[in-house]
Amino acid sequence: MPVDPRAVITAIRSVVGDAPNVPLHAPDIGALERQYVDECLESTFVSSVGAFVDRFEQEIAAFTGAARAVAVSNGTVALQIALSLAGVRPGDEVVVPALSFIATVNAVAHVGAHPVFVDSEPESLGMSPTAVADLLAGTQRKDDSVVNPVTGRRIAAIVPMHTLGHPMRIAELVAIADEYEIPVVEDAAESLGSFVGDRHTGTISRLGILSFNGNKIVTTGGGGMILTEDAEFGRRAKHLTTTAKLPHAWEFEHDEVGFNYRLPNLNAALGVAQVERLGEFLKDKRLVAERYAAAFSGLDGVEFLAEPPGTSSNYWLCAIRIDGGLRERDEILQAVNDDGLRCRPLWNLLNAQAPYREAPTGPLPVATALHASVICVPSSAALAAV
Numbered sequence: 096m097p098v099d100p101r102a103v104i105t106a107i108r109s110v111v112g113d114a115p116n117v118p119l120h121a122p123d124i125g126a127l128e129r130q131y132v133d134e135c136l137e138s139t140f141v142s143s144v145g146a147f148v149d150r151f152e153q154e155i156a157a158f159t160g161a162a163r164a165v166a167v168s169n170g171t172v173a174l175q176i177a178l179s180l181a182g183v184r185p186g187d188e189v190v191v192p193a194l195s196f197i198a199t200v201n202a203v204a205h206v207g208a209h210p211v212f213v214d215s216e217p218e219s220l221g222m223s224p225t226a227v228a229d230l231l232a233g234t235q236r237k238d239d240s241v242v243n244p245v246t247g248r249r250i251a252a253i254v255p256m257h258t259l260g261h262p263m264r265i266a267e268l269v270a271i272a273d274e275y276e277i278p279v280v281e282d283a284a285e286s287l288g289s290f291v292g293d294r295h296t297g298t299i300s301r302l303g304i305l306s307f308n309g310n311k312i313v314t315t316g317g318g319g320m321i322l323t324e325d326a327e328f329g330r331r332a333k334h335l336t337t338t339a340k341l342p343h344a345w346e347f348e349h350d351e352v353g354f355n356y357r358l359p360n361l362n363a364a365l366g367v368a369q370v371e372r373l374g375e376f377l378k379d380k381r382l383v384a385e386r387y388a389a390a391f392s393g394l395d396g397v398e399f400l401a402e403p404p405g406t407s408s409n410y411w412l413c414a415i416r417i418d419g420g421l422r423e424r425d426e427i428l429q430a431v432n433d434d435g436l437r438c439r440p441l442w443n444l445l446n447a448q449a450p451y452r453e454a455p456t457g458p459l460p461v462a463t464a465l466h467a468s469v470i471c472v473p474s475s476a477a478l479a480a481v
């Protein structure tokens with residue numbers, strides 16, 4: 096029996112109330128944000144240096160447990176720099192989940208490398224460690240490198256992503272990657288506040304990244320962070336993203352081609368206020384998730400996507416999986432959007448996106464099924480107050 100779109104609307108409305116237009120995810124900007132942004136404006140330090148940048152980095156490092164956090168202008172460039180630090184070079188290959196936002200693979204292309212796409216798992220929506228193990232089992236060792244015999248390219252890194260905030264099986268993946276001595280760079284853009292046991296996502300491998308885009312759980316307007324446990328990576332990340340300038344009171348001396356990827360102090364002021372409220376956001380989003388879980392529990396053909404066992408998700412975006420395929424998904428999307436509920440599907444698979452159609456892929460049955468059956472529902476923290 097196909098799921099009745101009207102029943103889905105009723106379930107969502109029981110959580111979000113009767114507002115005519117309910118966004119998928121709206122930032123929560125309050126008095127503290129205004130206070131810090133005002134302070135920043137008063138100081139006139141609105142650009143690339145200032146106390147809020149340092150404070151933002153320190154607060155994110157303390158919250159995530161990363162030894163070093165380096166603030167940058169967005170999550171995509173954070174990933175680009177993290178891949179460079181991990182040793183990815185032009186012409187290399189990087190293992191990427193086919194089911195992700197396009198920034199994950201764009202960062203690979205920005206360092207001149209090529210993606211190879213692998214499947215996801217139904218429980219976490221994230222990269223399947225088994226699919227990665229299968230891919231790596233078919234590689235060859237040449238000198239110190241692991242080479243994909245299909246393309247002849249060196250596999251230089253693996254980039255898992257914690258989808259919608261739900262942690263993927265990162266420990267299992269790191270164990271497989273370690274066997275082949277391939278670095279893992281965690282795309283934790285969506286998972287600030289998500290943990291595996293007591294370890295924060297993005298810190299379980301040596302390098303990880305966060306995004307503070309306007310739709311994320313904490314926003315700086317636009318922004319990102321490189322997380323690392325390695326002091327040298329931290330130093331290099333700061334140097335590369337701040338034009339590779341050598342410290343000096345007045346001389347402009349740069350020792351390599353650097354990037355202007357700094358997070359402005361003005362954005363960091365917003366970020367410091369948001370991070371101070373992160374505990375509140377996490378509590379509210381969990382409450383919203385619990386209400387959705389209850390609302391959908393009685394609906395045949397609909398499953399609320401709960402955090403994987405042993406993990407704590409930030410429930411950045413709550414989502415349901417429906418029985419049926421693309422046609423049923425799109426009928427529901429049409430009906431809920433007509434009702435003012437800004438629900439969205441997962442992303443079209445990356446191997447089907449124009450720039451990446453020629454890229455090698457493993458079998459993708461799970462990613463294909465998830466793309467056809469998952470719908471993200473309105474998830475703003477403020478919905479807890481409805």
Ligand SMILES: Cc1ncc(COP(=O)(O)O)c(C=O)c1O
Binds near residue numbers: 169195
């Ligand atoms: C999975 C994933 N990776 C990377 C990014 C890139 O972050 P940004 O938009 O800050 O560049 C995002 C979000 O936008 C994302 O969802």
